[in-house]
Amino acid sequence: MDKFVIIGNGVAAAGCIEGIRSTENEGRITVISEEKHPVYCRPLISYYLEEKTDREKMKYRADGFYESNGCSVIFKKAVSIDKSKRHVILEDGEKVSYTSLCVATGSSPFVPPFEGLDTVKHCFSFMTIDDAEALKKELSKDKDVLIIGAGLIGLKCAEGIGDRAKSVTVCDLAGRILSSILDDDCAAIMQKRLEDSGIAFMLGDSAVKFDGNKAIMKSGKTVKFDILVIAVGVRANSALIRDIGGNVNRGITVDKYGKTSVKNIYAAGDCTECVDYSDGMNKVIAIMPNAYIGGFTAGVNMAGGKTEFANPIPMNSIGFFGIHAMTAGSYDGELFEDRSENTIRRFFTKDGRLIGFMLVGCNERAGIYTSLIRERIPLSTLNFDMLRKTADFTSFSAESRKHVFGGEI
Amino acid sequence: MKRIYVNEEWCLGCHLCEYNCAFANSGLKDMVEALKGKPIFPRIHIEGNEKISYAVSCRHCTDPICVKSCIAGAISNKDGVIVVDKNKCVGCMTCILVCPYGALALNENGVMQKCELCTRNSDGTPACVKGCPNNAIVFEER
Numbered sequence: 001m002d003k004f005v006i007i008g009n010g011v012a013a014a015g016c017i018e019g020i021r022s023t024e025n026e027g028r029i030t031v032i033s034e035e036k037h038p039v040y041c042r043p044l045i046s047y048y049l050e051e052k053t054d055r056e057k058m059k060y061r062a063d064g065f066y067e068s069n070g071c072s073v074i075f076k077k078a079v080s081i082d083k084s085k086r087h088v089i090l091e092d093g094e095k096v097s098y099t100s101l102c103v104a105t106g107s108s109p110f111v112p113p114f115e116g117l118d119t120v121k122h123c124f125s126f127m128t129i130d131d132a133e134a135l136k137k138e139l140s141k142d143k144d145v146l147i148i149g150a151g152l153i154g155l156k157c158a159e160g161i162g163d164r165a166k167s168v169t170v171c172d173l174a175g176r177i178l179s180s181i182l183d184d185d186c187a188a189i190m191q192k193r194l195e196d197s198g199i200a201f202m203l204g205d206s207a208v209k210f211d212g213n214k215a216i217m218k219s220g221k222t223v224k225f226d227i228l229v230i231a232v233g234v235r236a237n238s239a240l241i242r243d244i245g246g247n248v249n250r251g252i253t254v255d256k257y258g259k260t261s262v263k264n265i266y267a268a269g270d271c272t273e274c275v276d277y278s279d280g281m282n283k284v285i286a287i288m289p290n291a292y293i294g295g296f297t298a299g300v301n302m303a304g305g306k307t308e309f310a311n312p313i314p315m316n317s318i319g320f321f322g323i324h325a326m327t328a329g330s331y332d333g334e335l336f337e338d339r340s341e342n343t344i345r346r347f348f349t350k351d352g353r354l355i356g357f358m359l360v361g362c363n364e365r366a367g368i369y370t371s372l373i374r375e376r377i378p379l380s381t382l383n384f385d386m387l388r389k390t391a392d393f394t395s396f397s398a399e400s401r402k403h404v405f406g407g408e409i
Numbered sequence: 410m411k412r413i414y415v416n417e418e419w420c421l422g423c424h425l426c427e428y429n430c431a432f433a434n435s436g437l438k439d440m441v442e443a444l445k446g447k448p449i450f451p452r453i454h455i456e457g458n459e460k461i462s463y464a465v466s467c468r469h470c471t472d473p474i475c476v477k478s479c480i481a482g483a484i485s486n487k488d489g490v491i492v493v494d495k496n497k498c499v500g501c502m503t504c505i506l507v508c509p510y511g512a513l514a515l516n517e518n519g520v521m522q523k524c525e526l527c528t529r530n531s532d533g534t535p536a537c538v539k540g541c542p543n544n545a546i547v548f549e550e551r
Contacts, residue, residue: 015477043480047499053481057497060482289478289507296477317506326506363502365511375509391511392456393465398417401463404510405415407551409468 002027004302005088005096007078007240008104009033010042011288012269012295014060016102017069019299019307027303029071030096032078032088035128038065043288045132049139049160058129078105083244083262100302103252103260103267104295105237107286111230115209123228126157138227139164146170146215146225148207150177152318154231158199159320169223170194171202181316181327186344186360190325197321236271236284249273251284256308258298266302268294277311278329278355278373285314311374317363326366329356329373336388347388352379365391410489411548413526413535415464419545420455422462426537426546427451430466433527433536450516452524453537453546464537464546466524467491467512475504475513483521490528495520 004020004027006013013031020029039060047053066073077091087097109125117123124135135157139145145165147154150172158168172179176187177194191201202223207215215223236251247253247261251273258266269291273284290312297309315328333350343361347354347369354372368391371377387395393404403409428444430451435443453466473491476484483497484504500519505511516522526548527535538548 041481043501044499053497053499057481288480289474289503292477315506317501317503319501324502326502328506363505364514365508366506367504367508368511370507371509393463393511394456394458394461398461401417404468405417405463405465407414408412409470 002099003097004029004100005032005098006102006104007032007088008106008269009035009039009073010104010106010269010291011039011060012104012291014039015292015295016104016268016299017071019296020303021069023300023303023305025070029069031066031071031073032090032096033073033075034077036075037129040129042128045126045129046156046160048129048132049136050162078240081240081244083265086264099264101265102295102298102302103240103265103271104269105240105271107234107236107270109230110233110235112232114207116211119212120210120228121213122226123230126153126229126231127234135229142166143226144224145227145229146223147229147231149231149233150174150201150203151180151231151233152178152316154229155194155320157229157231158194163198165227167200168198169200169202171206171217173204173206175204177201177203182325182358186325186346186358189342189344189360190320190323193323194320234270234286238271241265241267249282256310257301258294258309259301266298268298274312276313276330278313279332285312287315289315313373315370323361324363326359326363327357328370331356338389345388349379353377354379368392411550412469413466413524413538414547414549414551416545417461417463419543420462420464421543421545422455422457423542424455425540425542426453426464427455429536429540433530450522452522465510465512466537468510469526474507478503478507490526491523492525493521493523
């Protein structure tokens with residue numbers, strides 16, 4: 001009987017379990033989970049802080065998910081893989097043998113070696129439900145919060161804290177917020193809404209050292225705080241594969257089947273890197289849809305099926321205090337823009353195809369655009385001038401409408 | 410599985426499907442009470458221009474990317490019908506970002522809603538189909 005082992009218990013692992021079970025029902029599945037919780041919706045931790053959801057609703061799958069999938073969970077840390085004997089070694093020395101293995105270990109917060117960080121009493125990361133619980137416990141209306149990093153994690157954390165603190169200040173070395181997904185103009189609209197909601201920014205500036213409850217900034221300014229959150233970025237947890245000589249760059253290298261360079265070992269989710277379908281570059285695309293699809297793909301192939309995840313692209317839907325931005329793909333192409341006072345639609349095309357977009361304040365039916373990127377649809381087959389202004393199917397041919405609305409898809 | 414299909418050559422663009430949908434999902438018995446003077450949030454919408462019109466609602470795809478993408482685990486496949494757990498949805502709109510057909514939208518409370526083929530509210534025939542005066546929307550196996 002096959003023994004499927006998954007290291008990690010996040011969404012990629014859940015996808016892997018469901019991928020295996022979509023293909024076969026005999027083999028035993030063992031999940032090795034460092035976090036002491038059943039799979040939960042990690043991106044919801046800011047909504048948890050904000051009390052827009054709770055622990056029960058945050059469960060990614062219903063109670064009984066593991067049992068009904070013939071799956072057991074070991075709540076321990078995996079420390080190494082023995083690829084010749086085909087087993088995983090756990091922190092207490094226990095060995096778990098596999099016929100095929102999926103590494104779905106996710107990523108960890110990157111904490112730069114700041115001078116004096118050890119003198120800070122209340123310092124948090126914002127990656128796990130335990131991080132959110134610890135931060136929540138420390139929050140109160142008389143405390144000042146400093147967040148290092150104005151990316152997706154830092155800003156969702158700032159929104160989640162909202163008025164539960166006396167003040168929230170976010171700093172970032174980059175000159176704009178969300179610098180990895182937005183350009184200056186789009187970022188400025190989002191930043192204004194965050195500022196109007198009480199979040200203060202120090203951009204182009206960041207902490208260089210700490211002294212107790214004081215941060216000394218690159219600019220020479222000092223910032224006093226009671227609570228520090230470090231959200232400068234994440235690193236793929238790729239050591240298990242690197243340690244056994246598998247191919248690793250910024251993440252574990254996988255092909256479109258989810259296979260690593262090591263025999264019988266697959267990988268999925270935030271610990272991996274793959275080819276971005278929108279620009280052909282190798283990168284870590286740490287987003288939840290890709291974690292699930294990558295996990296599912298690996299699972300099907302581990303169980304003897306054949307499927308591929310051929311078109312991963314970066315895509316983000318992110319909102320703060322009622323304003324929303326959606327982005328997808330890459331931006332190195334010809335720019336088309338439509339804007340009004342509070343909205344921006346930016347599209348990037350290359351070789352007659354849409355390769356990326358940024359939408360701020362206007363997100364209706366944006367998936368129609370995303371699909372043009374993921375399916376590499378030639379823009380010559382539709383009316384792109386119209387489609388840019390309104391996402392709907394009037395800009396497509398009658399034939400493609402008939403396909404979409406007149407048959408099973 | 411039976412799904413909703415549209416024929417754009419027969420669609421009059423009358424928008425009755427939108428009203429029938431909003432009414433069917435209102436939980437109320439009286440259409441006037443349910444809809445009069447209120448903004449409506451139907452799960453089907455008419456698209457079109459001066460030449461054509463047609464109704465758009467969830468295609469209940471065989472491989473739905475919204476289910477795989479939902480960051481709250483709130484969208485699932487129940488025997489082929491793609492349904493939203495409104496209790497779990499946080500309104501992040503990732504499903505809107507990925508749906509190739511533009512079939513999802515927020516409801517009046519900022520929570521995602523979509524066509525669920527009237528499985529929770531009627532006798533087996535979706536309200537949009539029942540009320541379409543020109544049979545431009547049908548519910549059948551294809």
